[in-house]
Amino acid sequence: MIDNELGSLFKERVLFFQERLKKPSPWYPYPALISVGLIMVLSGQLLPGLNPRLGSRANIIQLDAPPEMEGSIWLGIYPRKGGITLITSEKNIFKWATSGISPQTKKRLVNYLKSRVSRENISAALTLSTSLPKVRAVLAVDQTLKYQNIVPVLHALADARISKYSFEARLVKN
Amino acid sequence: MRKRLSDGPWHPRALNISIIGLLLILSFVFRVTYISGSYGVVDSEIPLVKVEVKDPQANAQKERARSYIKKITPVVVMTEEEFIFTDLNGITKELDDPRLRFSIPHLEGSPNIPELLKTMAKWNHRRVSTKKFSADGTLILLPSSQIPMPIVIQTIHYLKKAEFISQVVLASGLT
16 A cells, blocks of 8 residues: 555656656756756865965976975965966966066065065964964975066065075975 | 768868867976975075064063174175175175185086085184084075076075085075
8 A cells, every 4th residue: 555655656756757848947046056066165265275285387396305284374386377376375466577577576475474474473363373384484486487577475474574494395206 | 891880071170170170289288297295495594573572461472583694694795706705794794804805716607516615614613613613504605696596496405405505595696
């Protein structure tokens, strides 16, 4: 008795879906909207949290360097459209021409670095503990850049009172 | 042959947007799996000016410098043709005296870092033993502005492997 009821209910649902799928589908934008929504969630929230290097086009050097400590102020620097682009782990982007950085861009960069340092100092004061990597900048520099392209970043670090910095390198796998 | 349940065709625009969206998601996923979680670092430092801050508290904390930049601090100038090494005195106060500076030409365009370190080690040993001072391991690297960054990073990395160098200060560069 119960089997018959379930069977008829199943048939009824199948017939309903058959009928519905024969009609023009007004729900067609929804798969696309789901895809777009997933991209927004993944790119905006989940993926940058996994790895700050996402979105950076810096192709860095490979060396047998000591491993990096987590939690540093990460900055990716690479050439793009005839200029230099700097991207932070929070996806802030600073751009300048290869000939030199404008005072406005430099000021914005220095302000960003100062805000990162002050944020770390406040959290260190609140937790009564300090973390050395958090006041260290790590520069992921593209291999095609020359030293003159990096000098403005070093000056910005000095202006933001960051005295320790490192160049990131891809580890050599043994 | 299976019969399609739906007669309603998918809107081509929706199909295209869905495929592009799926490809974008896949590219993110591939990028996440491709990016390594661990990286290496080559450290450098920006020198600080020491400013004494009076601490009125009973347990006054004093910050002590690990090392100082002095006139005897070694300097390596890196040009597109050669390394020139000397001490800070040799490129400032006694710039006129060529005997204070030593040149290591690049080997077929590549920086000859092993030769630089070998020669610098001898030079450092001689000046430490004759002038009776203790080297604190600080070195100033002054690259030319046109030197590619991979070479600058590699030079810092290999300079720090020398026994008598513990930290490298990158100077603003030659123009």
